[in-house]
Amino acid sequence: MAIVEGFAGAVGNTPLIRLERLSEETGCDILGKAEFMNPSGSVKDRAARAIVLAAEADGSLRPGGTVVEGTAGNTGISLAHLCHARGYRCVIVMPDNQSPEKFEILRTLGVQLELVKPVPYADPNHYQRVAQRRAGEIDGAIWANQFDNTANRDGHYATTGPEIWRDTGGRLDAFVAASGTGGTFGGAAAFLKEQGGASLRTVLADPQGSALYRWVKQGELKAEGPGSITEGIGIGRVTANLKDAPIDDAVHVTDVEAVGTVHRLLREEGLFLGSAAGVNVAAAAAVARQMGPGHRIATILCDSGHKYQSRLYNRDWLEQKGLLEAATADLPAGSAS
Numbered sequence: 001m002a003i004v005e006g007f008a009g010a011v012g013n014t015p016l017i018r019l020e021r022l023s024e025e026t027g028c029d030i031l032g033k034a035e036f037m038n039p040s041g042s043v044k045d046r047a048a049r050a051i052v053l054a055a056e057a058d059g060s061l062r063p064g065g066t067v068v069e070g071t072a073g074n075t076g077i078s079l080a081h082l083c084h085a086r087g088y089r090c091v092i093v094m095p096d097n098q099s100p101e102k103f104e105i106l107r108t109l110g111v112q113l114e115l116v117k118p119v120p121y122a123d124p125n126h127y128q129r130v131a132q133r134r135a136g137e138i139d140g141a142i143w144a145n146q147f148d149n150t151a152n153r154d155g156h157y158a159t160t161g162p163e164i165w166r167d168t169g170g171r172l173d174a175f176v177a178a179s180g181t182g183g184t185f186g187g188a189a190a191f192l193k194e195q196g197g198a199s200l201r202t203v204l205a206d207p208q209g210s211a212l213y214r215w216v217k218q219g220e221l222k223a224e225g226p227g228s229i230t231e232g233i234g235i236g237r238v239t240a241n242l243k244d245a246p247i248d249d250a251v252h253v254t255d256v257e258a259v260g261t262v263h264r265l266l267r268e269e270g271l272f273l274g275s276a277a278g279v280n281v282a283a284a285a286a287v288a289r290q291m292g293p294g295h296r297i298a299t300i301l302c303d304s305g306h307k308y309q310s311r312l313y314n315r316d317w318l319e320q321k322g323l324l325e326a327a328t329a330d331l332p333a334g335s336a337s
Contacts, residue, residue: 007085008053011038011045012159016167016298021268022285027293028173030284032301033164036273040081042303043160047183048078050155051144052086066091066141070131072180072232073102074303075146080109091138093131098231101307121237147181148240156187164188164298165195173295174201176251176284178233178276179212182242184300193246201291204250205283205299207258210234212242216250229255229311229321230275232302251283258282260326262305262312272305275312 004010016031023030035043055061066089067079076092083090090111094103095118106113114134116127123129128147135143146152165172175192179185189202206213208225212234215221221236228234262278265271277300284299291297311317318324 007039007081008049011049026288028288029296031298034301036304040078042074044074044078046155047146047152048082050151052082054151055142061142066138068131068135068141069144070128073098077105080111093127095127099308099311150240152183153187153241156184157191161188161191174287174297176203176205176287176299178205178279179242180233182239186241186245189246201248202246203287204247205279206250207234207279208254211236213250213252216247224252233276251286253279253282256326259323263327273301274303274308276302
């Protein structure tokens with residue numbers, strides 16, 4: 001084990017885990033990059049680090065300054081850790097319909113937390129727009145702007161993509177991932193495509209209710225299906241981080257498929273993961289079946305299941321959403337830790 005410098009130094013170099021059961025079923029190697037092993041527990045540590053380091057480098061973030069962000073939760077948690085480590089204040093704006101565990105974690109981490117009603121992006125009270133305004137009201141503050149700040153994508157181009165290529169020994173046939181900000185997909189896909197060329201497929205995994213599947217398939221931003229229970233992925237616009245990303249294809253993943261996959265990963269692989277990982281792995285398995293046996297597909301295991309216990313792993317909540325049968329998990333009634 002190496003000695004690293006602080007929180008930022010501990011981000012990245014997560015292992016690739018071969019998902020044994022799905023690999024056996026498809027005849028392909030399905031590899032999940034264990035981003036839940038980052039120091040705050042999610043892939044968003046990479047975006048937070050890249051954004052903060054870039055702001056320090058260009059002088060917009062100075063000692064004692066404030067980082068403001070609008071987030072579904074994970075980026076806020078990552079920024080809160082990083083701000084403590086580097087001496088900044090942190091202000092987080094979130095829609096109030098996210099998992100309650102995320103609110104509790106952020107309050108524990110001591111951020112200034114503002115909850116707003118979920119509204120369309122065009123509405124001036126959308127959480128991202130509120131965060132932008134708050135940053136303008138605070139002296140010495142920056143708006144992290146994870147969706148359109150391409151330091152996010154650049155961070156994944158510099159780390160996530162190279163790590164996957166290194167750890168697969170350059171033998172990779174497809175990279176599959178969902179898009180929230182577009183940073184993970186945009187950065188990693190760009191690097192991997194440069195290395196693997198046209199034969200390496202980059203496939204966008206999109207949950208129900210998102211507009212990106214239709215955009216990839218038909219060039220039209222139009223939602224497919226009802227809104228999803230997933231958090232942090234699937235949106236109705238093309239962000240600066242996703243713009244010009246190399247996308248060969250897209251896979252549409254329903255909530256039934258995502259929830260079923262998440263619970264399979266727990267029961268069969270011992271992996272306790274969030275809903276976005278379910279979307280990614282379900283899509284990776286679909287791509288494996290399309291490509292046929294003998295291929296190698298990598299995807300992202302975005303975060304752990306701890307932040308979703310009161311929902312994704314709660315029998316009563318799953319039943320209310322019509323997803324209990326998909327989960328087929330032996331959960332006690334009202335289970336919430």
